[in-house]
Amino acid sequence: MLTQRKAMAIDWDKVLEIDSHIYSSFDPEARKKHFWKTLEEVFKSRPNLDKDISPCDFLFVKSMRRADYDWLFESIAQECLRSKRLLDIYRIYTGKLRPYPLLLVLKYFPLFFSMLSHGFHKAVYLFVKAVGYLEVLERVGKFYPHQNLVVFADMQPIDNLLVQAARLRNQKTVTLQHGLYVDYSEKPNINVVNYKNMVSEYFLAWGAATGELINNYHSGAKVVLCGKPMKEPALQDEQGDYFTVLFDQNAFRSYNAEMLRIAYDLAKKTKLKVNVRFHPRNNPASYRVRQDSTYTGLSWEGSRFILAHTTSMIHEIMRFGVPVFKYDTEIPCADVPCELKFKSVDDLRGLVAGIRNAEFDFEEVAGRYICSVGDESLFRYRDFFSRV
Numbered sequence: 001m002l003t004q005r006k007a008m009a010i011d012w013d014k015v016l017e018i019d020s021h022i023y024s025s026f027d028p029e030a031r032k033k034h035f036w037k038t039l040e041e042v043f044k045s046r047p048n049l050d051k052d053i054s055p056c057d058f059l060f061v062k063s064m065r066r067a068d069y070d071w072l073f074e075s076i077a078q079e080c081l082r083s084k085r086l087l088d089i090y091r092i093y094t095g096k097l098r099p100y101p102l103l104l105v106l107k108y109f110p111l112f113f114s115m116l117s118h119g120f121h122k123a124v125y126l127f128v129k130a131v132g133y134l135e136v137l138e139r140v141g142k143f144y145p146h147q148n149l150v151v152f153a154d155m156q157p158i159d160n161l162l163v164q165a166a167r168l169r170n171q172k173t174v175t176l177q178h179g180l181y182v183d184y185s186e187k188p189n190i191n192v193v194n195y196k197n198m199v200s201e202y203f204l205a206w207g208a209a210t211g212e213l214i215n216n217y218h219s220g221a222k223v224v225l226c227g228k229p230m231k232e233p234a235l236q237d238e239q240g241d242y243f244t245v246l247f248d249q250n251a252f253r254s255y256n257a258e259m260l261r262i263a264y265d266l267a268k269k270t271k272l273k274v275n276v277r278f279h280p281r282n283n284p285a286s287y288r289v290r291q292d293s294t295y296t297g298l299s300w301e302g303s304r305f306i307l308a309h310t311t312s313m314i315h316e317i318m319r320f321g322v323p324v325f326k327y328d329t330e331i332p333c334a335d336v337p338c339e340l341k342f343k344s345v346d347d348l349r350g351l352v353a354g355i356r357n358a359e360f361d362f363e364e365v366a367g368r369y370i371c372s373v374g375d376e377s378l379f380r381y382r383d384f385f386s387r388v
Helices: 004-009 012-025 028-043 067-077 099-107 110-114 120-143 157-168 190-196 208-217 250-270 313-318 345-356 362-367 374-387
Strands: 045-047 056-062 084-088 091-093 146-151 172-176 202-205 222-225 242-246 273-277 294-296 306-308 324-327
Touching: 004 110, 004 157, 012 028, 012 120, 012 157, 012 190, 028 045, 028 099, 028 120, 045 120, 056 067, 056 157, 067 084, 067 172, 067 374, 099 120, 110 120, 120 157, 146 157, 157 172, 190 208, 202 208, 202 374, 208 222, 222 374, 242 250, 250 273, 250 306, 250 324, 250 345, 306 313, 313 324, 313 362, 324 345
Parallel strands: 056 084, 056 146, 146 172, 172 202, 202 222, 242 273, 242 306, 273 294, 306 324
Antiparallel strands: 045 091
């Protein structure tokens, strides 16, 4: 159990930074709705943590639910050959007012006063959020005794709190890399929490670029390069009559549209078709897609080459030696050499010609961000867990 004194030793600004950002981004009316939703979430739902006391060497924890995250987390955890348990934490709605969170309010109430620097109303909101996370912490401590803690993404509140509490108990703590990290020092935004709020003793990085970023902010962190255990894509012996454009999220709609325009200009000159891969949240009707010269949703593995902007798939695809060219804008993202960037169709024509001349080693370019893949990567994780 976390004592009141140790709770005060937690860096709550790191635990709650994402929640603080979300609250501040709302207008007053939206804040009220979000606050009442948060109250219901904390007091009328419970964590999915069973009362099953079973000690283990390694406890693996994830609090973000997404199919690709699930696969990555489970693949890495399976490489730990010592006794382990995997927790995918979420909340289950009960519909009834629960007494346990009320008891936590009383137990940890001094925390509220430390949050008043945010203003009274925001402090109440953050304290309620903290109570929800403290319930998870207490249940994990009570029902899941462990020696070593591995979390999927310690910028997330639950992961961050669990790691900080574990370090107060002098336990070994490990954070996995869940995506490509970008240095936002020149254009700060909330994504800086990925590396700024890293609190574990060990960080298992996909490649040297992220490892260096972590060490720039945390010189004492023990970074281990393990790669990403991606599956080998089913690359086709005969390439199709198209190249692929990978769209970004809706926030970059205008860039998607401009990249598509450049792609159509290139298609005219190369006699290839354009294959558009929409982001899951894109509305295809928002774009001027030319039906006579466009495929949608075909596999990128059959493409002659790929055009992309900020997606993390740029380096993942390159890592298998597939040509990828990056649309060059001011938007911060994991970088590529200038020789692989384009701003116009003329730039792009030169890059495409370079493919035929084998001017670029795409696998080597991506290796700085993803040092190993597949079985080689899995072996690195297995080796780490056997030695830590």
